[in-house]
Amino acid sequence: MSRRIDVELTSQSDDGTWTWRAAGAKQPKGTLDGALLYSGAAVGDVCRAEADFEIDGIFITAVMPAKGRSGRPDDERIELLGSTTEFQGVTTQLAKKGRSGKKKDGRRRDDGKKNRAKGAGRDRDGKGRKASRDDKPRKPKADAPAKPKPKKLKPGRAHRKALIEDLPEEQRVIAEQVSRGGIAAVRKEIEEQNRRAEEEGTDAVRADALLALAESLVPQIKVAEWRDRADAALKSIADVDVRDLRAVIVAAEDFARDDESRALAEEIRSGLNQRVESDQVKWQDEIREALKEERVVRALRLSSRPPKAGSPLPPDIAESLASQANQALGGDVSQQRIGIVLEAVAFSPIRPYVAIAHIPPDPGKELLEVVTKVSDRIPDIAKQFGIEPIEKGRGKRRPKNQKRADKQEKSAETEPVAPSGESAAEKSVDAATQDLEPATVEETGMSSEPEPVAAVEVNDAGVDAEDDEAMQLHDDESLDEDPSDAETKETE
Template structure:
């Protein structure tokens, strides 16, 4: 069965035959008789051929020249006029914005609203239709002009002479100021007319402690290879985690009827490795805390210092712990001054809730407020607790007052006439912290629950009569079973056996 393919002539032999190969490939290839090849063919010519497959390969039985697509005869040739610009640009001699400004100035004299609707007539209606058609034509012209130039802004900012127009002249300046005012105004800017509140930037988020693993990896590398997997498990979950892993593996082995693991030697080795690994882990955390002592969260720094007593075992780690304590003290001084400045500014702006919540989070725990600042804060909170204040804000202010250091100094100006159930629920919940506020609503604070008082110990059990037989050896009392009272009685009244033992022979 014959097949069609495209062949490429590669060479011509002396006997008139041609060698060929498949167009664009190395295989298949072969010979073709010169009688089948057109006279105009040359080396590299691509022809269409029909070939029969046999044992010796493909045999070309017919060759035809490829079809050449003829050029259409009805096509007109476009002869250009040279290398001139393809787009012709013509600038308008006058800006459209000035016309609109003039038209807007004329519209100011016309009546607006209901008066304008009542006073309109046929001529005014035709004028408005003419104005709308003119504006639409202006917009269409502007769109065509922007497509031609590609830069409408540059063209609109130029005057008749091609010079940039002054942005601070006439109504353009007022319009730019209004536009910038709308752009700068945000919903969060709730500045009042008296200017007490000002926009504040968001508070930066304090970064956490991110420790490296330098000392931890060094401690793991110093261990033998067979102990490193156990050490990693100790670092991950501690000795309790190792114990749970062994229990889980033993449970799985029991289900599969396999021998279980002896936990005693593994737990003993884990307890031996735990102090060294925890010290290396603390060393990494301490290095990171000291490097970021000025910006890391104070809670992370305090946690590192609290663990120094157990983990600081060498002179290097003890010196590092002392450096952390000194850096924390300096950091607290800086943060405390910054906290006082921010609190004073918040009180000056009249932000009651913000000031109360800020006063409840001092950098130095238990540090009292300065007396003048505490008085200002209490007066600010009392001014917000008035009969005319919204009850939802009343509830929020009371909640903030209960956590502030001036909670006992705030005396409200008055309670709402008809307090809502939500407000009463809030006051009942916080009555023990702000009793002077709860008294305005007729709510009594609950009695304080006793704390730190343990129930009295039970009376001692009656002593059992001792046996009459005297033992040959003095019995050793059990310290766990003997109470403090019995031990005291035994010390004051020795038995006969003890007296006999103490008597010299």
């Protein structure tokens, strides 16, 4: 019987026959006479065909070109262009299932709330907020850019590489170890080599000769290391951390031994002075801006960390800062707000001129802990809370001569008895040599990195070590805290 199927023309033979297969499939397939095709037929065309399915196979009897879906010529069709705007997808997020509003016994929780007037809560107005907060309109927070953190000093290795390359071949490995980790790195490498030699059954390395060579290379490597740090500091003197610059200048007293190094240190010192003067002006402007926005906590914390150590606050800033601090501690303020302001006042140079007007009738535990922590810095305010100021004693350091004498006495007690053939003079020389070696290391304080110079508080020479540690709590990120945020947290 005859059926209509869609076929695809796959190839053309020289004898005029074509091969075909079902469109989109491998089977069925067969051949057809080229005379049945329409004009313009080509390999790959998909067309309609009348086929007779018989026992001997499938025979194509007629072929017609495929027509469009609409059955109309292309020139009679209408093209739908659609919208030119880009489609934006919509995303949804299901909220977490809340409380059902029913108790275990089946009653609803809001049975008694329907008849209650809206906002008729205790100590609240019709808007559902405390009346005391409505008296203080919220100020819009200034969209100030985040203050960039100072860059750390990243020295190169040009001078150290040049020094190592000038050394003999047998000394370069030792110099590399010293430049990386000092004498300790050399000892560790010797122990590792001796351990491998013991496993392999070879001779161990002589440690005394290698350590003596390493100790002789330490001064040269330290000088080269300082030159690398000094070059990096001079190159990035405009944006590197001021503490790193001061550390380079302090180390110059030991490692700047020629005219070129001294000139380099003087250039860094001059650049540091200019940097400090510029930062001092910016620091004062930043405090004035905080006072203008009535951000007293930020202004207090800024005042405790001046770029130029020992510089007093200008009179206009000190007067305005003390006035706003007193206002922040007066009136109807929360205990959390009082604690934040008192902690900031304790480290500010204007703390002698700040007083709290009203003590809360029932101070909370957190507020009392804050006052106790800073009671030695604000003793008058601490006494108003009934807290006796804690006197933080400053530990007295023993003189170096006393330390050396104690070590000599201790070593003399633990020293074994020398043989009878050894003289007393030889014993005293050995004991002195053993005692002087650790003392020399302790006094010189030689390390791979110079220690940074600690910052000094404004116009306050009586700051001890405990206060310096407490100052670290007021980092740069805490300066950006808005005092109004603390009040909002407590209200909520």
